[in-house]
Amino acid sequence: MSAGAAGTLASENSVGGAKPYLKRKKSSLGETKIAVLGAEGVGKSALSVRFITKRFIGEYDQSTESKYKYRTIVDGEEMAFEVLDTRSVNEDCGVREDVLRWADGYVLVYSMISRKSFVMLQEVQKKVEEFRKGASIPIVVIGNKADLAHMRQVTQEEGQTFAETLGCPFLEVSASEDVTNVTEAFHSLCREIVDYKRRSRTFFERVFGAFGKEKVSS
Template sequence: MSVGPERNLGDNATGGQGALKPYLKRKKSSLGETKIAVLGAEGVGKSALSVRFITKRFIGEYDQTAESKYKYSTVVDGEQMAFEVLDTRSVNEDCGAREDVMRWADGYVLVYSIVSRKSFNLLQEVQKKVEEFKKGSNVPIVILANKADLEHMRQVTSEEGQTFAISLGCPFIELSASEDVSDVTDAFHALCRDIVEYKRRSRTFFDRVFGAFGREKVSS
């Protein structure tokens, strides 16, 4: 089953596919808005995780030739939060980490499959691209190791995933999109909290800088 263009994904959610540029025009998001890009190699379960978070339903098959952006409103820690989730398409193993995607997003879900060593190795390259683009800033990230239900086919150990996350200072969750709806929700909510905190810190910094600049102009 595939998620089609402009398909209704639930009471508070909408989904759409199409050209990337029109819906990635960057607008400054408020504290009550969260833009999340889901990055990872083809076949790791990016679409399943995105739709699982938004609808709580599991869908196993998707059209991997198109990208989808979903809008979803829910309550996180007692506050209404408007999510925009971009389920990216991996082109030539770029894992969806293109410049327009990275510029658009407030934070990133990095996904690999525990049954694919290649997907884990590619994700480490994606992290480097994100850091380079964001100029080394501590941008909000969560790492998801998907397909934990396929333990008998495992190629990447839990310890490797945890070590990778520790090196980035970000949360790490090993889960199954098909079985662990609560873990999927927790992962997106954790990233949302980090994004809100990141925005608050950034705004405080700029307020101090531009506030001081304004005072200097007045005194001169």
């Protein structure tokens, strides 16, 4: 674990169905819940574990879904991460109602060497938007397996354009070789989530603050 990390690393596993640990509970500015979504085999588990432990593990049990808890420092502030490494069931890319309701933000992952995974990711984004009813959603798009660029099926420009349509950050990374950019991807999403929470909090404070003043004045 890096020098900037603090606290505990823990994981929970599930084999599918409604998950007790995915019950939605409002998170504070110092907490962030991230769901990693994408097709089977794109490297969701490798990315999640690389971010949390700084180690690369090549093989994972794809029949399970894991949630990791991790505390680290982002921009000088301690942040408590919960990272859900989703399982893709029948090519749903982990996009299920309990997952979408639970998360504060989403890492959308495709493999640079699989055009199918990139096309599927665009369907993932549509499902996320439909569930969140068009609300602004903290997202980061990751093109994984940059170490296999000679086998590339998705250009960097395509990934960048897709992210620009969502108004979100985009990174090409290698979970096996590139811990710095993997970490930056998760930290970037964390910043988006914190900013979103602050803007939402300010909005509700304005609305309910004004409502409260009207009640007092009456």
